[in-house]
Amino acid sequence: MVETLAAPGTVSRGMRLPTPRGPLSADLVALLPAEPGSPVPPAPPDIDPYGDDLQLALHTCYELHYQGFRGVDPEWEWDSELLRLRRQLERRFADALRAEVPGGHDVEAELDRLLAPPVAGGVPAFLRDEGTWEQLREYFVQRSIYHHKEADPVAWVIPRLRGRAKAALVAVEFDEFGGGHGDRIHARLYADLLRAADLDDGYLHYLDIVPAPMLALVDMMSLFGLHRSLRGALVGHFAAVEITSSPASRVLVEALRRFSAPADCVRFYAEHVTADAVHEQVVRRDVLADLLAREPELAESVVFGIQATDLLEDRCTELMLSRWRAGRSALRTEAG
Structure with a gap:
C-alpha cells in the first residue's frame, strides 16, 4: 500500500462522501446529495452486522452529527426516515455485540x-x-x-x-x-x-x-x-x-x-x-x-x-x- 499512503501535505476542505462498500452504502451515498425528505432505502434483512456495508452505512449516518459531508444538506442530520434506517442498523450491530460478550x-x-x-x-x-x-x-x-x-x-x-x-x-x-x-x-x-x-x-x-x-x-x-x-x-x-x-x-x-x-x-x-x-x-x-x-x-x-x-x-x-x-x-x- 506504499502508493496509497504516500500522499502527504493535503488538508481536506470538507469531507467528500465515502466510496460505497455494498448495496446499502451505495444507496445511502447516492441519496445524501438529494434533498432531505427523499425516500430512504431499508436495511437488508440479512446484512452482516460487522461487515463493510453496514459499518460504512452506519458511519456515514453518524458523520452527519460530526463534520458532515461536502455537498450534503445539514438537515439530513435529523431526517426522520434516515434516523429510522440508522436505528435499524444500530439494533443489528448492538444485538451482535451483546450476543458475543459474556456480560455480567x-x-x-x-x-x-x-x-x-x-x-x-x-x-x-x-x-x-x-x-x-x-x-x-x-x-x-x-x-x-x-x-x-x-x-x-x-x-x-x-x-x-x-x-x-x-x-x-x-x-x-x-x-x-x-x-x-x-x-x-x-x-x-x-x-x-x-x-x-x-x-x-x-x-x-x-x-x-x-x-x-x-x-x-x-x-x-x-x-x-x-x-x-x-x-x-x-x-x-x-x-x-x-x-x-x-x-x-x-x-x-x-x-x-x-x-x-x-x-x-x-x-x-x-x-x-x-x-x-x-x-x-x-x-x-x-x-x-x-x-x-x-x-x-x-x-x-x-x-x-x-x-x-x-x-x-x-x-x-x-x-x-x-x-x-x-x-x-x-x-x-x-x-x-
Whole structure:
C-alpha cells in the first residue's frame, strides 16, 4: 500500500462522501446529495452486522452529527426516515455485540482484568519486536479514523452525568482537548504524527482504505455516545481506553524509537503514557465510582461497554496481525 499512503501535505476542505462498500452504502451515498425528505432505502434483512456495508452505512449516518459531508444538506442530520434506517442498523450491530460478550454486573472484576499486565502478541508488541516502518505507517492510518474524533463521542455523555462523575469526566476531556490550547488537542497531535510520517493529515482522509473492524470500533463509540440509554456503556468504553492506553503507548514509543521515528510521532504516544496513567485513576475512582453509587443499575451497561470495546479491539488486532504475518497489507484493497 506504499502508493496509497504516500500522499502527504493535503488538508481536506470538507469531507467528500465515502466510496460505497455494498448495496446499502451505495444507496445511502447516492441519496445524501438529494434533498432531505427523499425516500430512504431499508436495511437488508440479512446484512452482516460487522461487515463493510453496514459499518460504512452506519458511519456515514453518524458523520452527519460530526463534520458532515461536502455537498450534503445539514438537515439530513435529523431526517426522520434516515434516523429510522440508522436505528435499524444500530439494533443489528448492538444485538451482535451483546450476543458475543459474556456480560455480567461485576465492574470491579472487569477493571481488575484491564489492569493486569497485557499479554504478549498484541499489535504494539509486534511493531516493537518485528514490525516494519511501513506496517507502523499502516497502523497510523488504521487508527486515524479513531484519533481524528478520539474524545468527541465521549463529550455527548457529559450532560447525562451528575456531580463528581460529571466533574471528573470533564477534567479528563479537558486534557483530551488540549487543556485550552488548540495545538495540544490530542486529535491535533495525531495530525502532527501523520504529517511527520509522510501521511495525509486530513480529517478521515483514509476512511476508504480502513477495514470494517476499525470502522466498527469507531461506530460503537458513536452508538454509545448518541444514546442516553447507553451512557453506562460509554463510560465503560472510556474506562477501558484510559486503563489500557498508557501501557500500549509505552510499547509504541519503544517501537518508534527502534525506527528513529520523527519527534512528532513519538510525542503523540509519549503524551498518552503520562496523561492516560493519570486518567485511569480519575475514571476509576471518580467517574465510575460516583456514577455507580448514584445509578447502580448501570453496572451491567458499564460491563457491556468494557467487553464490547475488548471484542472490537481484538477483531482489529486479529486482522492486522494475520495480514502482516502473511506478508500482506492490513488496509483495504479494491478486493476488500
